Amino acid sequence: MQGIRRQHVVVIANPRAGSTTAEYLDAVRGVCEDHADDVTIVRTGYPGHATELAKDWVCGPTPPDLLVSIGGDGTLREVVAGTADARASRTPLAVLPGGTANSNYRSLWDDVPWQKALVASLTGEAETRQLDLARVSPLSRLVVLGLSTGLFAEATARATVIPVAGRPRYQRAIAEALETYQPYEGRVLVDGVVVHSGKTVVANVGGSRYRAGVLEMLPHSVRDDGLLDVCVLDPSTPPQEALRLMRTGRHVQAAGTTYAQGRSITLERLDGMPLHFEHDGEVVPSDLTSITVDVLPHAMSVLASHDRTRG
Numbered sequence: 001m002q003g004i005r006r007q008h009v010v011v012i013a014n015p016r017a018g019s020t021t022a023e024y025l026d027a028v029r030g031v032c033e034d035h036a037d038d039v040t041i042v043r044t045g046y047p048g049h050a051t052e053l054a055k056d057w058v059c060g061p062t063p064p065d066l067l068v069s070i071g072g073d074g075t076l077r078e079v080v081a082g083t084a085d086a087r088a089s090r091t092p093l094a095v096l097p098g099g100t101a102n103s104n105y106r107s108l109w110d111d112v113p114w115q116k117a118l119v120a121s122l123t124g125e126a127e128t129r130q131l132d133l134a135r136v137s138p139l140s141r142l143v144v145l146g147l148s149t150g151l152f153a154e155a156t157a158r159a160t161v162i163p164v165a166g167r168p169r170y171q172r173a174i175a176e177a178l179e180t181y182q183p184y185e186g187r188v189l190v191d192g193v194v195v196h197s198g199k200t201v202v203a204n205v206g207g208s209r210y211r212a213g214v215l216e217m218l219p220h221s222v223r224d225d226g227l228l229d230v231c232v233l234d235p236s237t238p239p240q241e242a243l244r245l246m247r248t249g250r251h252v253q254a255a256g257t258t259y260a261q262g263r264s265i266t267l268e269r270l271d272g273m274p275l276h277f278e279h280d281g282e283v284v285p286s287d288l289t290s291i292t293v294d295v296l297p298h299a300m301s302v303l304a305s306h307d308r309t310r311g
């Protein structure tokens, strides 16, 4: 497999994502042209466009032999939504960073320089992994990276108006959210069994070990084990301290942390107020007080590093 040459590479790029610039896309084109006969770069024009483009390319008359997603975690979710139903196409998918948090990129490539990931994807040196996805019901939304409630949902909503580039934007958003945030009365069930009941600072289901690019929220998560990981924090450990520990995954040993794995995770808010949540970095408006996240085992085929440390 090593040293193959691609015939046609299609790059779907979100020019509105946090770090996708014209110069970056020119550089990507240059690297692709060293290893492929034909390179097409298509830019998204509106939210949801990446799903349409991905579906059209992989289901069309001339599918590429490599599809590349450039943008952040939201862009990748849109690309996967377009290709997951068309898996018969078997078009390999490569992920490059181009967003703000780029948590998927970190999880797949351990943040190596993008050139290394791209060359490995072009030449066949990368490993193909069949990652688990998840679906949120009753909304029927596909989740790639992970889903969270409480503090993280609040911070994600704030992040859109914070004029700071890159991962520090989410750090700032979380710090701001902490100033006014109140834990909610919640319950979490894993495969029908209650694992948490009471004050809830944040519940995170995934997916990726990382959220916001730097918080190792799910340090035990393996993305192709057919299971979802869930981590819930209550206020026993002050959230500021829990977030500090989370940078190295040590929050799982802290007081008030619940960590579990299963195929179906139900998140509830018990005080009658809507359960605010985000997934893949996008806040989902809804009046629901309860949602269930079900694993879709091995539903996403993606190229990744052989050398990643874990997950």
Ligand SMILES: Nc1ncnc2c1ncn2[C@@H]1O[C@H](COP(=O)(O)OP(=O)(O)OP(=O)(O)O)[C@@H](O)[C@H]1O
Pocket: 014, 015, 016, 017, 018, 019, 044, 045, 046, 047, 048, 049, 071, 072, 073, 074, 075, 076, 078, 098, 099, 100, 101, 102, 103, 280, 281, 282
């Ligand atoms: N041409 C466009 N104009 C406006 N929005 C767009 C356009 N194309 C895509 N989008 C939207 O941009 C949003 C943000 O993209 P994305 O999440 O990839 O970047 P990010 O927020 O910078 O990165 P991350 O999710 O890694 O923090 C997506 O929700 C997508 O729907």
